[in-house]
Amino acid sequence: MEYSHEFIMPNDDIPFKMFVFEGKDGNYVREKHWHRSVEIFALFEGELRFFLNEKEYPLKPGEFMLVNSNEIHSIQSPKANRTIVLQIPLVTFENYYTEERFIYFSHSSRLQDEEVMRLIEDMYETYARRDCGYELKVLGQFYLLVYLLVTKYREMEVSMDLVRQNKKLNKLSAITAYMEDxxxxxxxxxxxxxxxxxxxxxxxxxxxxxxxxxxxxxxxxxxxxxxxxxxxxxxxxxxxxxxxxxxxxxxxxxxxxxxxxxxxxxxxxxxxxxxxxxx
Missing domain, CATH: 1.10.10.60 (Homeodomain-like)
Structure with missing residues (x-):
């Protein structure tokens, strides 16, 4: 298998990980990998090339990419860009699993995309300033984002092929989750x-x-x-x-x-x- 597993740890003061993409200066490639967390790449400037299960998804400013738990992906960042990344622990969505402890978010464009982009940018700016009470504001915005994900982007009907593909990696992700605990x-x-x-x-x-x-x-x-x-x-x-x-x-x-x-x-x-x- 030509991909690796990534271990993700949330930020110290919030229950998810949020950071500026490490490929911000361009000339950067992140090879195929997967992780248990749900990931969002929000592109504000420049360009990114995403590959999910061998399919390419070019990103333009104002667009974001949803990466599902256990979804094999890679990223090419040929030019400088401004991208904010969120990595959300899968357990955040445990009340909304469909079957086999499975949840899947669509990559297709939605009417709420602009709202999601605004939320993420404001979340990061609030977090970076660290004014009094910043954690409360960021948490409020985070749970609004989670609400949008489970109500507007979650796929309620998923193919058995997707479920079977997820189960292959879910075995190991369950083990790594136990190791983390x-x-x-x-x-x-x-x-x-x-x-x-x-x-x-x-x-x-x-x-x-x-x-x-x-x-x-x-x-x-x-x-x-x-x-x-x-x-x-x-x-x-x-x-x-x-x-x-x-x-x-x-x-x-x-x-x-x-x-x-x-x-x-x-x-x-x-x-x-x-x-x-x-x-």
């Missing part, structure tokens, strides 16, 4: 396989096939994301951060951290502190 514990491949009724060998192959990585690397990635937040937002000791986030010890944490950031956690924290003093 229990990453602080001693979570071996064998114990996880037993919980979900698979053999360790089969589960290992599932990760290689659908996530293009091995089980241990994926678990370390989850732990690292949470440990990174503790490193930059708290004064906890390195060993304590490692222990609180499921690493065997500070040495194991440091090894995974250095692989991604090119330095030890202590060095990274020191550099962050020096930067804050300068500014």
């Amino acid at each position: 229990h990453y602080t514990k001693d979570l071996s491949l064998e114990s996880l396989a037993k919980i979900f009724g698979y053999s360790p060998t089969y589960l290992s192959r599932m990760f290689q096939k659908y996530a293009r990585t091995n089980y241990k690397t994926y678990l370390d990635h989850i732990r690292l994301e949470y440990a990174y937040k503790d490193l930059v937002n708290t004064s906890d000791a390195i060993g304590e951060i490692a222990s609180n986030n499921g690493f065997a010890n500070s040495k194991a944490f440091a090894k995974v951290f250095k692989r991604k950031y090119g330095m030890l956690p202590s060095e990274y924290r020191k550099r962050q502190a020096e930067t804050q003093v300068v500014t």
Whole structure:
């Protein structure tokens, strides 16, 4: 399989992830990948080329793309652009699933597109300013957006082909969701396989096939994301951060951290502190 799985963590202060697209400067390609979250790419300037299950969807300013949970997609950003991205946890929509814990949003244009674009732009500007009470305003707008999605964009009748295609990746996404909920514990491949009724060998192959990585690397990635937040937002000791986030010890944490950031956690924290003093 020529695609990978992406682990998504919400922003610290809101129950979803919102950011400016990393391909904003152009000359950027994000290869085929999938994730459990529902994703919206709202393009305000420039252009983007989307590919969903091999079909191309070119985006122009004023348009957005809805990416469903477990939908394989890739993005090409040849030119500079201004794009706001929202990644919404699938659990947000749990009261509106159709069957097989399945929900599907249409990519077709709707009358509410302009309202959605205005909402997203205002949400991001409010979030970026961080005025008093900004979380409340952003949350209000977010739930209005969710309302529009489930009432105006949700498909009530979906083909069995779509359901079957979703189920292939939903098996692994259910496992990764469990890992995200229990990453602080001693979570071996064998114990996880037993919980979900698979053999360790089969589960290992599932990760290689659908996530293009091995089980241990994926678990370390989850732990690292949470440990990174503790490193930059708290004064906890390195060993304590490692222990609180499921690493065997500070040495194991440091090894995974250095692989991604090119330095030890202590060095990274020191550099962050020096930067804050300068500014």
